[in-house]
Each structure stands twice: as C-alpha cells, then as structure tokens.
Amino acid sequence: MSGGLILHLIRLEASKLMSYRADFWITAVANLLSTVVVHWFLWRAIFATTGAEELGGYDFPVLMTYLILVNLIGRVVRGSDLQMGIATEIYDGGLSRYFLYPTRYLPFKYAQHFGSIIPEFAQMVLFAAILVALFGLPAGAGVTLTSLLLTLPALLVANLLYFLLSTPLQCVAFWADNVWSLGVLLRFASLLLGGAMLPLTMFPDWAAETLRWLPFVACYEFPVRVAMGDITGTGELLLGLARGLGWCGITALCTRPLWRRGQLGYTGVGI
Amino acid sequence: MRMGRYGRLYLNFLRFSFSRALEFRVDFYFRIVMDCAFYAVNLIFFSLLYGQTETIGGWDVHQTMIFIAGFFLVDAIHMTLFSNNMWWLPVLVNRGDLDYYLVRPVSSLFFLSLREFAANSFVNLLIALGILTWAIARHPGDLGAANLAGFGVLILCGAFIHFVLHLLFVLPVFWLHTNRGLGMVFFSITKLAERPDRIYTGVTRRVLMTILPLCWIASVPADVLFGGITTERVIHLLLVMGGLFGVLLVVWSRALRDYASASS
C-alpha cells in the first residue's frame, strides 16, 4: 500500500466523521459530562467515608485527573470500535470489492480507522484544554508538555493494538452472522483489565502484576501514566512501548490464520 | 377485550422474535457471554471499590451487590423487551419506513416499542435474576417479605422508567434526523443510574430524582428493600411515572404528526 493511498484514506475518514457534526459533539459532550459527574460524586463519597488522603496512591484531585484522562484517551484508542466495520463488510458482502483492489485489506481498514480518530483526537485536546482552563491542573498530576508529547507514541501504539485486538473478533463474522457482542465484550474486558475503570494500584498486588503483562494495560493505563509524568525514564517508556508493540505482533500473528481460513469459506453474500 | 387482543398480538411478537433470534445461534451464545462479561466486570469493579472503603453511599458491600444486581435485572428487562426496538426506531424514521407500522389498526407506540423481543437477551434476564437471588441470599440481615415485594414492584417500575427515558431520548430523531438520535447520549447518562443514589447531592440529586429520574431505576428500589417504603415515596414514584408517561404521550403524538406531514 502506497503512502499516498494511506494519507488519502486518513483524510477521507477524518472529513467524513466531521460531517456528522451534531452527533459528533453531542455524544462526546454527554459522554464526558456523565463520566466526570459519576466519578466526582463516587470518589468524593468514598474519600469522605474513609477519611483517607490517598487511595491506591492517588489523592482525590489526582485520581480525578487520571479518570478523566483515561476517558478522553479511551475514545482515541478505541475509535468507532462498536461499528465493527470489518465484520459488517464480511457479513453484507462489502468485502468483495476489496478483493479486487490491488491492496491489502487490513492495512486499508487500519488507515481508515486511523483517519477516523483524528477528529476524536482534536476533540480530546479541546476538551482537555477546556477542563484545565476551568479547573486547573492538580499539583500532583505531573502533566507537563514533555509528558504530553511522550504520550503520542504511546497513544499510537494503543490505537493500533486495540484495532488489532478487535480484528480477530471481527473475523468471526466469516462464520457467524452477528458479532457485535464480541466488540462490546472486548470493550468491557479492556476497560476493567486495562485500568480504565479504576487504577491498577487499587487491584490486589497479584492481580495488578498479572494485568501488566496483558495487552489491555497498553491501551489505557500506560498512555495515561505517561501523560501524568508517572513514567519518566527512557527505559521504562521504551519497555512499555515494546510491550504494546509485542502484543500488536502477537495479535497480528493470531489474526493471520483466522483471516486466511475465513476467506476460503467467504461467499460474498450481497453481490 | 382490548387487553386480550393486545395480549394475543404480543404472543405473536414473541413467537416470531424467538424463531428469528434462534436462527442466529452463534449470536445467541455471544450475547449471553457479552452480558455475563458486563455482569462480571461490574461485580469485580464494586468488589475492588470495597477493598478501599467499608461503605459507598451508606451501603455496605452486600447492599451494593443487591443494588447492582437489581440494575442488571432492569437492564436485562430493557434489553429483552425494548432495546432492539429502540435501536431500530431512528433507522425507520430516517429511512421513511414507519408507514407500515402506522397504518396498522394497533397502537403504534405499542407496536414500535414491543414488536421485537430479544430472545437472546431472555437468557440473560434469567441470569440477572439468578445473580439478584444470590446477592439477596448473601445479605446477612433479614430483609422482610414486604420489603422484598416492594423491591420487586419498584424494579418493574424502574424498568418502565428506563424504557420511557430511553424512548424520550430517541424521539428527537423525528426532527433532528441525526445518525442515531440521542440514543448514544442516553447510554452515557445511564452510567449515573449504575451508582448508589446517596452519593449524589444537591441539585444533581434533585434532578436525578425528578425530571431525569435515573435514581429510580435501581437505586431507590434497593433503598426501599433495605429501609422500607413510605407514603411519600409512593406519591413521588406515581408523580414521576405519571409525569414521564404523560410527557411521552405528548411527544410521541407530536412526532407522528410531524412525521406524517413530512412524508406526504
């Protein structure tokens, strides 16, 4: 696939998403507001009940920063995961035209997926800027310009990894009519196990240690910790990125036989 | 007579929906797995929270488990009876395909809200009931038969409120013609219903108990289970349900009127 085609696809998808203006903004604002409200009230109540200064190593303002950041980042990492674009094209025969194009299907879809997150990324930056302007950054949050720049490669890896995690699930569409539930399953599992519902420091030690070896941490907790300046050493940063990329490789390897097998039985229903 | 007719009609919906759902057996199994994952994630989440605190919103871990299981049950009722229909309504409106439903000599609200019964979610309803039974059984104290009965009734009311709220968020598609209506917005705000109502204070609490009565979905029923029902609560509930349903009927008839005039 040529660089020109990749850029073209990214541009197209980004502009397509932005044409659904009302939905794009309303759903994003509602999502952020409800997240902030729920987290704020829940953790304020817990901190008030326990009287503790810190829980899981986070004081209340820093914990809120973590939870809001992970919510904002999550949308960029997942993109429009629940649309299950690949599964839909397998199911309705839209995949057929791609078999005629002199290009590889999965990289083509990733380029489209990447394009679709650019408006989400811009929105994330805007919302973060508004929140900082309104409430400021807590002292212990550790967010700096450097940490934010270092978050970019972590976000790229997280986005690629999430796409690759969902691909084998979407390949199940070669054999099943509706695999939307698998996309939802991935989302639930990754949110909990990736530290998006609460930081891994609040899990039992054995669980947190185990989860750090699973791919979901690279999707959520790792990029957020980088953004919050929690990961300062080059070695630690590179190790985290390498783990994410390693999981990308493993998932891609698992997808290959599934994709090959699926194509053999593909019927192109819909043509 | 009319109830009998609608009852028979609903039986037909059930029969048709079951046959259709069982045709896609892999999806049938996947949905069960998906909902079990949803239940597991939430139970684990609250268990982890209780590793940090003794109470949340005044409830201990056993009480919160009953609350969250009650929410599972309301969610399962919604997924089984209403969710497919809520998903399809914006599609039908945007495609102009409502006509088939509007010409039938049947209440269109009934038809469009209930025609698809998600048979694959029905198993999850049974699982959610099982989790609720387990959570109640684990509760150390005696909850009392009257409170349990009140809880059961309020859970059903909570399911009704959940449905009405969801439909009210979907109906703007008649005028906005957006991609999915405000249905996605509703999914976001139902997160507020997944937490004990006592954590909310001030204006937020007042809103969530009245005009956007998300606390009535599962949290107030759980509160009644632990503390008993009062006359004040009953009046509050009747006002909330009556008010919501009244608003729904008004908005619904307005939506259909505007749809019809646009189609012609």
Next chain:
Amino acid sequence: MIEVENLRKTFKVHKKAPGLKASIRSLFVRERIEKEAVRSATFRVDEGEIVGLIGANGAGKTTLVKMLAGIIHPSGGSATVLGHVPWERSNALRRQVALIMGQKAQLWWDLPAADCFLLLRDIYQVPAAEHAAQVERLAAMLGVEDELHVQVRRLSLGERMKMELIAALLHSPRVVYLDEPTIGLDLTAQRAIRNFILEYRREHAPAMLLTSHYMEDIERLCERILVIRAGEIVYDGSLRRVVEEYATHRIITAHLRSEATLAADRPASAPAGLVGIGEVIESSGTTLRIRVPRDRVAEAAQRILGAHRVADLAIEEPEIGDTIERIMTSRETGGAAP
C-alpha cells in the same frame, strides 16, 4: 485471457423446519446440506470478446463470476485470468481486472463521484494526468460531467450506474466482469450503457463477461453466449447458432388479400386447407401467424400460398429469448436436453 476448466463450487447451507420447536432444536443441532452452485464449467474468453452468461435465477452465474473475480474460492477445477489464478489475488492481476455489479454499489455512498475516483486512482496507482484524462473522456462518453461533484447517494439510479462504470474502467482493465449492469434502468439509460460498453470495447478490446436477464443486452452486446443451467454450462456458442440448433420451429406470417378467408370467431383454429400444419398463433382479419416445425416450413408456405390469396409472406426465426428460455428450463419441463 480467461480460461476455465471444470470449475466447481459447492456451498454448505443449514436446513431448518418451520416452527418454534425446530428453532430451539437448531440452536443445538443443525442439519447441513450441500448445494452445488457450479457443477462443472469449462470455457474460455479471448481478448476483445463480450461473452454473455445467461441462466435462470440460482443457476450459478454470479457464483461463477465471483470465482473468476477472485472473490470466492472454488471447490474444484481450475481457472486462469491473464495467466494468473484469480483466487490467489495477486496485485499484478487485480490491476488489470474490473467488476461492475448492477445490484450492488461499489462507490462510497457519502462521497462525490469525483472523490471516489481520486481514491481509486491511489488504489490502482494511476498517474494523475492519465487519471484526469480518463475521467474526462469516460464522463463525456456517458454524459455525466455535471454530476461528478454530487454525492453518490444523491444521484439517480442511471447516473449512479454510469459512475460505477467509470470507476471500474479508470485503470483501463483488460478483463471486465459485468454483473447485470442495466438492471432497473430506464430505456434511455440502458441504451446509453450498451453503447458505452461497445465503444469501450472498440477502443480497448478487453475480454468481457456479461450477465444479464435483459435479452436486449445479450443481443446487442454479445456475439457469443454461455447458457448455464443448474450449475452446468449447457451451451457455448454464438447467438445465431442457438436459434439454428435449438429453435425447433419457425413462425410464418401471412398477410392475406381477402377478409372473408379467416373466421374472426375461431382465431385459434387453423383455417381451411391448413389443418395439421402447425400451431396457429394468430388468425384474425387478414393476418395469419403459424408456428411450424422447421422441417415443414417449405410445405407450410406452399400450402398457405395454395389455399389463400397472399399479399405478403414472411418466415421468421422465433424470439431468441424464447429459445434460450427453453434451454434454461428444459430439465424442469422434463424435455430432452438440447
């Protein structure tokens, strides 16, 4: 260019009896049956040929096209397109092949056609200048220059089909599969597309395989046809030969001088002197039309001329469509395979 040898495709489908009990049972146990979509196909298509692929619904036409386009894998047999195995999907082959489907849009619904063409330019890596010239030429040929910047979903069916044709031909393919390209179009649009296909063939001489249920498409575009019936190619040859070999009758139309010759109240019966000669299709006023076995045409003509005062006599072949229909359905009617 296209060479096919004993190509086969079998699908496995599940069977379910009606009713709720059967639905619950099928949740756990399913009966699968094998359906032979293509039984054995052997043929070739050369450069510059437009070959029509005709068959009833469910005969296997689309399955055959999908295998040759590389969309699905066959169950057996072999095929090569421009020397490549299609289902291996090499880029070298895909750059030279195009598929146009009348029933399924390939263009991106939310984009203007011109934007779709630009994306295809990058997919096929067509040089920019060549691409621009090709778009201009093809749009002019089809008369859609003014619609290039309109969103595809806002175009009429005819305009959309024209854009689909342009999209498919931008990279100047050497092999083109046309799957019902004129379906649902009005007469003007159908004619425009047929003329375009002929013009394109004149300029580029690709190998083309066309499926259509419209006989006018077949008659106008194809010198050669393949008739497929229950997954098997039962005829491979020219249109003219179909009629010569398989049309068992001819139609004699006689315009008579005298009105009193034919009884208007007995239109179905043979007039005097012509009993047993053939099947009367029309007998009223001064017009007589009889379907006569091919070997008795001369005899029938002589008897008509002898029995009546004939102003004009014409002997015609039957409608090609009728003949082909009989080939397509002869198994169902129990008739001998032609």
